[in-house]
Amino acid sequence: MKQGSGFPWRLRAVYSRDKKWSNVVAGGACVVLGAALVGCGAPAQAAAKATHSPVTITLGGWTSSPVEAALMAKELTYFEKAYPWIHVNYRPISGNYEAVLKTRFVAGDAPDVIYVNNGGQSSSFMKNGDLLPLNKYIKASHFPLQDFFPGALNLFRYHGSVYGIPKDQSPLSLFYNPAMFRQAGIKSAPATWAQFAADAHRLTNTKLHRYGLINSAQEPRWAEFLYEAGGSVMNPAMTQMTLNTKAALQGFSFFVNLYRNGSAALPGTVGASWGGQAFGMQRAGMVLSGNWLVPFLEQTYPKTPFAVVPMPKGPKNAETLTFPVAYGITRDSTQPQASWDLIRYLTSRQGMTKWMNLGLALPARKSLLALPYYKQHPVLKGLLTDLPRSIPWTFPAGFSQLSSTTMTNETTLAIMGRETPAKALANMQQGGMAILHSGS
């Protein structure tokens, strides 16, 4: 946005108001400007820059806080320094991100570059051709993909094409309150299911409205137990529901029983709207959460002590879920090349390093696990340990109702004791299979 870019900033201001109309104006101005620069005997570098006509692209995404938005804006100024002919309008979408994005798609006015979320609507976006396949651009710019966690990258692959380059991710780990552990006479964080259940029980004091674990009934808070018991929610190809196995029942029952025997509770029980808030309020000794809880606790509940350890090991595996987010280019983009330049910059080793040093999420690149930042922030060690062995979490297209409502309701019924865990799983299994059979 500054003078170093070689183009008067005022020109760009005109630009962003109306893409199509000002394209002509600014394009023309650029030629004149380019000629003037050359004519004045400008340095060779400026002349090289002038060969690109200036373009403006829009970046849409969500933000967890104003802090994140400010950091992103800062990141984009670095990009504009490296690519002076590209101006990025950063337009975070507040509220229900994917619902708003869908309406923008319907209007044919989606941002050029968007955050592509795990789960949710991303599978539909890829299936319906709302995102551009990136293979062509990856090939043309020799952008290596080997360094990305394969699972994270696969989440944004559909029928062999890549639709998103992972920007970051956050695995689910166990956050605990060391002060509450000391009070309850527990020496170390739980490493196995048995210890986990025993600690949760010892931490619970219903008179003080304190519980061992507080998490919501949503599926990303219990699915990891299924995998640790050797089960799964769907087969890897996501063509079958696999909730009808013994292992799945074992994992699900373990989660449900924590609530049934009173050592775990739903957030509303302590007046919180989500598990992380209950943990911040010191109503929960433990909570399963991702990296996003770290800045939240530091900002909102600075007095709550916390530490993070990997998910306790299950009877079969030590596994957890991870939630990668990618950058993708929408089909409405008139500037796919400039959009790719932005994505390539932000997801490059350097770009991602800068983003990781802000501490909001964990890297999508394997090589960045060794970042010096993590030596200075040992609290993230538990999350980093969980990262390589975590399962990227998503559902196929057409599953949003099942994953957002049905699964939560069935789990709530099991937690309330109005349904057996087996019955709840059977209902989810049936619901999922019905969607798969209908071929939507």
Place this chain on the structure above:
Amino acid sequence: MAGIEGAGSSSLPAVAKSNAFRRRARRELGVGYMFTLPSVLLLFLFTLGPALYSLYLSFFSWSLLNHMHFVGWKNFEQLFQMPLFWISVRNSVVFALVVVPTQTVIALGLAAILNQNLPARGFFRLAFFFPAVSSSAVISIIFMWIYNKFGLLNGFLSVFGIVGPDWLGNPQFALSSIMVLNIWTTSGYFMIVFLAGLQAIPAELYEASAIDGASRWKSFTHITVPLLSPSTFFIVVMGIVGTLQMFDQSFIMSQGTGGPLNSTTTIVLLIYQFIFSYGQVGYGAAATVLLFILILLATLATNWWFKRKLDYL
């Protein structure tokens, strides 16, 4: 136009006069339409147009993102077989059945009391009317704090040794909690309507009934209530339409889920979820059509009921 003028000039003066009158009337009509044009355009663009479009969409399968295709009555068939749809209908109807009579009676009571010569009458009128002009979203958030497990309501109850539930987190209480909030916000507005109606009742009727020896309660039930019928009709119809279309309070207080366990899923919230969350625009549009029919029938029934009573007057 030219033809009429030609005919006028060659006819008798009386006919010419009537023609001129008709011409003027027609011109006035045109001017009238010109004046209403902005409103009519807005009505077509934002109300009738979308309504007709949703009728059209109810026969299509569309996810907002794919190509829509015609499916005939299939959306309606699917809806009728869907337990979730019937849950939402039950929630909305129960909500209307509880809220409309309650808020009407409370509004009438408040209006009757505040129509008396009481000290600080203006203050109370303002206090009861205030929720009606406040943002529904803001009020919902305030009530979320009140209904919190450790909120104001449970704090009050604990004085009496009662341990209150998590009002919005408990499927047994969630919808009732929203009903209370809704009654509180709308009663004040309808109170003003009743107040206006009360002031239109001639004082001599009360004087006459007093001379005849009627008690205050008798004159209330035999004069006030019947003569307020037009206001009551308006209030009941607006109440039915408003409650059957309730969305914002459920949406905010359940954080968009209609939970816990679908206990706060109203028809309109389900329509929103179908269209914007689940990518089933056809179901949402079909539910919209059914909601329209439901409201239409309820309004017609109310109309019929009050007409009968008004005729009797």
